[in-house]
Amino acid sequence: MVGVKRVVDYNVRVRVKPDMSGVITEGVKMSINPFDEIALEEALRIKERGLADEVLAVSIGPADSQQQLRTALAMGADRAILVQTDAAIGPLSVAKVFLKLIEKEQPLLVLVGKQAIDDDNGQTAQMLGALWDRPQAVSCSKVEVSNGKATVTREVDAGLETLDVDLPAVLSVDLRLNEPRYVKLPDIMKAKKKPLDTMGLADFGVTDAPAFKTVKVEPPPQRQKGVMVKNVAELVDALKKKGLV
Amino acid sequence: MSRILIVAEHDGAKLNPSTSKCVTCAAKIPGASVDILVLAADAAAVAGQAAAVAGVGKVLAVDNPANAEPLAAVQAPQVAKLAADYTHVFGPSTTFGKDLMPRVAALLGVGQVTDIMAVEGAHCFKRPIYAGNAVLTVEVPADAKVVATVRVASFEAAAQGGSASVEKADPGVPLPAHTRFVSRSGATTGRPDLQSAARVVAGGRALGSADGFKIIYSLADKLGAAVGASRAAVDAGYVANDLQIGQTGKIIAPELYIGIGISGAIQHMTGIKDARTIVAINKDGEAPIFEAADIGLVGDLFAIVPELEKQLGG
Numbered sequence: 417m418v419g420v421k422r423v424v425d426y427n428v429r430v431r432v433k434p435d436m437s438g439v440i441t442e443g444v445k446m447s448i449n450p451f452d453e454i455a456l457e458e459a460l461r462i463k464e465r466g467l468a469d470e471v472l473a474v475s476i477g478p479a480d481s482q483q484q485l486r487t488a489l490a491m492g493a494d495r496a497i498l499v500q501t502d503a504a505i506g507p508l509s510v511a512k513v514f515l516k517l518i519e520k521e522q523p524l525l526v527l528v529g530k531q532a533i534d535d536d537n538g539q540t541a542q543m544l545g546a547l548w549d550r551p552q553a554v555s556c557s558k559v560e561v562s563n564g565k566a567t568v569t570r571e572v573d574a575g576l577e578t579l580d581v582d583l584p585a586v587l588s589v590d591l592r593l594n595e596p597r598y599v600k601l602p603d604i605m606k607a608k609k610k611p612l613d614t615m616g617l618a619d620f621g622v623t624d625a626p627a628f629k630t631v632k633v634e635p636p637p638q639r640q641k642g643v644m645v646k647n648v649a650e651l652v653d654a655l656k657k658k659g660l661v
Numbered sequence: 662m663s664r665i666l667i668v669a670e671h672d673g674a675k676l677n678p679s680t681s682k683c684v685t686c687a688a689k690i691p692g693a694s695v696d697i698l699v700l701a702a703d704a705a706a707v708a709g710q711a712a713a714v715a716g717v718g719k720v721l722a723v724d725n726p727a728n729a730e731p732l733a734a735v736q737a738p739q740v741a742k743l744a745a746d747y748t749h750v751f752g753p754s755t756t757f758g759k760d761l762m763p764r765v766a767a768l769l770g771v772g773q774v775t776d777i778m779a780v781e782g783a784h785c786f787k788r789p790i791y792a793g794n795a796v797l798t799v800e801v802p803a804d805a806k807v808v809a810t811v812r813v814a815s816f817e818a819a820a821q822g823g824s825a826s827v828e829k830a831d832p833g834v835p836l837p838a839h840t841r842f843v844s845r846s847g848a849t850t851g852r853p854d855l856q857s858a859a860r861v862v863a864g865g866r867a868l869g870s871a872d873g874f875k876i877i878y879s880l881a882d883k884l885g886a887a888v889g890a891s892r893a894a895v896d897a898g899y900v901a902n903d904l905q906i907g908q909t910g911k912i913i914a915p916e917l918y919i920g921i922g923i924s925g926a927i928q929h930m931t932g933i934k935d936a937r938t939i940v941a942i943n944k945d946g947e948a949p950i951f952e953a954a955d956i957g958l959v960g961d962l963f964a965i966v967p968e969l970e971k972q973l974g975g
Contacts, residue, residue: 508767508770508773534790534791535797537763542762542767543767545733546737546765546767546768549837550839551839552734552760557902567843572903573756573757573856575901576847578843582840591892591896592902627772628801630797630799633797633798636794636934639939642955642956643955644959645957647958647960652972658938
């Protein structure tokens, strides 16, 4: 089971709304969260190695998230579920929905990106691990599945950490785990016939009330452009004037 | 009144400086009392260092062989249990805290505030979103426990000289055995730690190879600086992942940052914009990094970097 979040595309330069209620998403290119795309790719590879029977893609978001789920199906997911809501629900609510789906779907592994590049929270896997009372491995850069367990390598500040976790478990994936495949045109056509079910938050007993109140969203303070120097001698002088060397 | 518990980051022997930055953040909440929790196989040494951080009321020390390695699934139930007497639970927004704190929050049935960069009130905080391209002010409900990670680059380390009491604590909760530590590999370079270094020299894809990166190490050693890298350089295999700076790597706030052959993608800039002085060296005068650099130099880095090292010589 793979979490697929619809987010503002990686390459879009986001702008804050004039009324400071959020960022502008109207008329902006939307994509699968890049980390979730890596999670999906890993699930597909696990299936291709004969270690899983099915890959289920799940998205929680507005109706337009169907586009991202269709992309997921075109990449190779077998079926998809959209839990539709226009509210910006937080990671704890997402984890609660996932838990309900897990009870029904009984997945071997739940894979999500280590963070979504919109709210940069990085919480869903850990919160699901807690509610599910199962192992978590965050920021995985290598995943090996065998005999009811997974050996995972995670990217940590000190370098790389390897954990053994019993399955089922929830993993969040980092950039260097894999390089997601490109979607080919015939796959896009085939994906249109794959099952995509739509459900509502109420089906999971989860409300759309946010955990926190958004007071405001502002642009960040900007750094001023400094001086350009012509050569190394001028650079060393400038550093000395600032007392840095 | 706010009672704040900070979960200590440590390696079993030494307290990580991220912990005392959390203390500084916590102290911004008016009238707050601040305690530190140390979970370890033998917490005595780290608890002693935590007790010496100025502004700390007391240190809770939990000794348990299960805490020999910081496994979130093992630590979270202990933290959640001991959080009962507190209004706030903070951890650093390092890979340690990012792993642990959301699990703690979910056990407590509350959301988590990620990456506090400024304190606006006991329940109100600023945090970066969209790779730092926007700043969100959030308010946690007044009756909810606040669980949060602290963006360590936004806060100075608290002073030393405290003399907090150290108390043994026993959470007395069952701990899972489903998650097991196998190994950790890290570069022990003898160079300063990237996250806390006063000076950082970082290289990008333009270095061309792991061999090309040698001039970065050489300049860094001359300056007593830590070495960092852009994602492109890490992805290309020039350096290890733990040197990556940016949205998905480390967020740093050194006195001096020198970016060499780094174009300045948004995701990298979010990791360096708290640096006091940014120096950029790049052959492309249009590179976005120059928009944020205090000092910029356009030219061939393979000529400039050795020359810079030489001129810094005396």
